[in-house]
Amino acid sequence: MSFPEPDITPLNEPYWSGLKDGRLMFQHCEGCGHNWLPAREACPSCLAPRPTWQASAGWATVVSWVVYHTAYSDAFKDRVPYDVTCVALDEGPRLLTNVIGSEAGRKLCIGSRVTLAIQYEGETALARFRLAEPA
Numbered sequence: 001m002s003f004p005e006p007d008i009t010p011l012n013e014p015y016w017s018g019l020k021d022g023r024l025m026f027q028h029c030e031g032c033g034h035n036w037l038p039a040r041e042a043c044p045s046c047l048a049p050r051p052t053w054q055a056s057a058g059w060a061t062v063v064s065w066v067v068y069h070t071a072y073s074d075a076f077k078d079r080v081p082y083d084v085t086c087v088a089l090d091e092g093p094r095l096l097t098n099v100i101g102s103e104a105g106r107k108l109c110i111g112s113r114v115t116l117a118i119q120y121e122g123e124t125a126l127a128r129f130r131l132a133e134p135a
């Protein structure tokens with residue numbers, strides 16, 4: 001079984017095409033300044049329509065993670081154990097991702113700094129992250 005393909009719609013297309021261009025895009029509300037992912041028709045904070053898109057600087061902080069020791073899809077059976085990590089971009093939006101080099105979560109801490117590392121699965125560019133070197 002191959003890696004699952006995202007359901008790309010007119011609403012979320014800027015997110016997926018942004019990754020192919022090397023940028024992680026998120027939605028922004030010009031009315032209240034809120035930033036978010038995943039894509040929505042209206043601001044989840046003030047419900048204003050017509051959000052704009054902005055590019056993240058690519059830095060984030062680990063919020064939480066789990067380690068999968070069981071593959072619930074055949075597409076992932078050769079990948080266990082692997083992490084599924086929630087990160088918060090410095091601009092605010094949170095997303096679920098994988099952290100490269102985390103050794104299935106063993107090197108992660110809440111608050112770990114990570115940086116964007118776009119990887120391809122087939123034709124799909126994915127927003128994964130890499131542990132940042134300590135300053």
Ligand SMILES: [Zn+2]
Binds near residue numbers: 029031032033034044
């Ligand atoms: Zn708003």
